[in-house]
Amino acid sequence: MTRTRERAMVPQADFRSYYGRPILKEPTWHALDIAGYLFTGGLAGGASLLGAAADASGRPALARVARYGATGGLSLSLVGLIHDLGRPERFVNMLRVVKPTSPMNLGSWLLAAYGPLAGAAAAGELAASAGVLPGAARSLARVAGLGAAGLGAGVATYTAVLVADTAAPAWHDAYEDLPILFAGSAAAAAGGLGLVGAPVDQALPASVFAVTGAAAELAASHRIEHAPRLSSEAYRTGRAGVLMKAARIATVAGAIGAATVARRGRTGATLSGAALLAGSALARFGVFAAGRQSTRDPKYVIVPQHQANER
C-alpha cells in the first residue's frame, strides 16, 4: 500500500558484502527475558508514579493496586535480568563498579535503589490492609512510594538508553524517540494495570495516565517507523513489523476504551486495561525484534556507512 512512498524515502542502494554475512553479532539477549524486562520494568516504574499520584489525590484502592503492581513488575524484571545472564550466579558483579559509560551499570544501581523503595511501599500497603500498625504502615507506603515514584521515572526510561547505546542500527538510530516511546508505554501499562485492578470510581488517574502515555507511545513509534533512514524499515517488516502493528491496534483500542467505557463499568475498565497492557508489551517486543533484525541483515550497517564515506 505504501510501497512507493517507502521507496522514495530510502532509495534502494546496491551494496557489496562478504557473502551476504552479517557484520554485527545478534544480541545474546533472549526476548522473553529482556523484551519482557523492558515491559515489566516500565510497568513497575509507571506503576510507582501512578501509586504516588493516586495516594496524593486520595484514591487508596488505586494506590494499593499500583504499588503491588510495581513490586510485582520489579520482581519479574529481576528474574528476567538474572536469568538472561550467561553466568547468573555472578549477577552481583553488576554492582562491582560505578561506571557512567555503561547504561546497564547505572541501571543496575538505579534498580538497587528503586527496588527496596518499591518493596517498602508495597509492604506498607500490605500491612495497612492487614491492620498491622495501620498509621505507620500508611506513612511508610507514602514516603517510600514517593521515593519509588521519583526513581520509577528513571527506571521506566533508562532502558531506552540501554538499547540505544548499541551498534544495532534500529536501536541506535532511534535514540531520540525511544525514551518517549518507552515512557509512554510505561504510563499506558501502569494506567492499564490501574484500570484492571482498581474500583472504577477510583480509576480516573489511571485513565488519564494511560491515555497520555498511549498518545506518546503511538506518536513516538510512528516517528521511529517512518523516519527517513534505512533502519526504520526494520520496525515495519518481519516479526517486528507484525508486533509493532499489533501494539498499535491494542494501544489505540485500550486508550479509546480508557477514555470512554472504562469510566462506566467494570467490564469496560478491565478490557481497556488489558488492551493497554498488551499494547505496551507488544511494543517492547516489537522494538526488541527490530533491533535484532537490524543486526541480521548487513545492509543496515553497510549502506548508510558507505554513503557516509562517499560524502
Place this chain on the structure above:
Amino acid sequence: MTLLGQDLGLTPRKGFFTDTTVCIGCKACEVACKEWNAVPADSSGLTANSFDNTGELSANTWRHVAFVEQNTDEGFRWLMSSDVCKHCTEAACLDVCPTGALFRTEFDTVVVQQDVCNGCGYCVSACPYGVIAQREDDGRVFKCTLCYDRIGAGQTPACAKACPTESIQFGDLDELRERATARVEALHATGETKARLYGADPDDGVGGNGAFFLLLDEPEVYGLPPNPKVTTRDLPAMWKRAGLAALGLLAAAVVSTLGGRR
C-alpha cells in the same frame, strides 16, 4: 599508557598491522591463536564461501581469514585478509561493560577478565565490528587478547609469530602506522590505486584501531563495517532525551491527579 587523559609514557601502545596484500590464506594465524590461547574448536562445516570455512570472528575464533574471489579487468584475483579484534581507541565493548570485566591494559589493548565477566552480553551488541561474542556452553564472552600473556613477557602474539609472510605485523602502534603509510605509498606507485588503510586514522568513529589493516578494496567486501562509530559518543544526547522523557512521565503523573473524584 594513559591515566586521566595524561600520557604516562610508560609503555608504548602495541598493535597489529595486517597487510592483506601479502596474505596467502594459509590460516596459520587461526591455528596458532587456537593453540596458544586454548580456544575451543568451531565446527562450522563447509561454507562453500571459497576457502573460508571459519566464517566469522566469534568467541571461539579470534583470527579469521577471509577469502574474496573477484573477477577484475586484469582477470581473476583472490583477496585474503586475516581479521581480528580491532582493540579500538574508544572501545564500545569496554565502555558498556557493566562489571568492569573488560579493561584497557598497559599496552592500550582491550581484554576481558574472565573471572569477572557475568555474561550479560552488552559488549556483544555494542561492538560495531561484530567481534566479541558469547561462548554458549560457558556463558561468558571471549575475544582476542592481543596475547596479553605473551606481550607481557616481551613475546610476539601467536598469530604474528606464525604468519609466514609478515602479513600480520606486531609492534608499537606509532611505528606500525608509519610503516603502513609507506607501504600504501609504495603500492600506489606501482599502480595499486585502491590500496588503503582501514582503522589507522585516529580521527575515525572509534578514535582509530590498535589493530588496523591495509586493504585492496572497500571494507565491506572483507566483511568490515565501512564507517563504524562508537555509540558512547552519543550518550550525553541519549541521556538528555531520556531525562526529558522521565520529566514528561512525572508531569503526566501529576496531571492524572487533577481530575475531580467521582
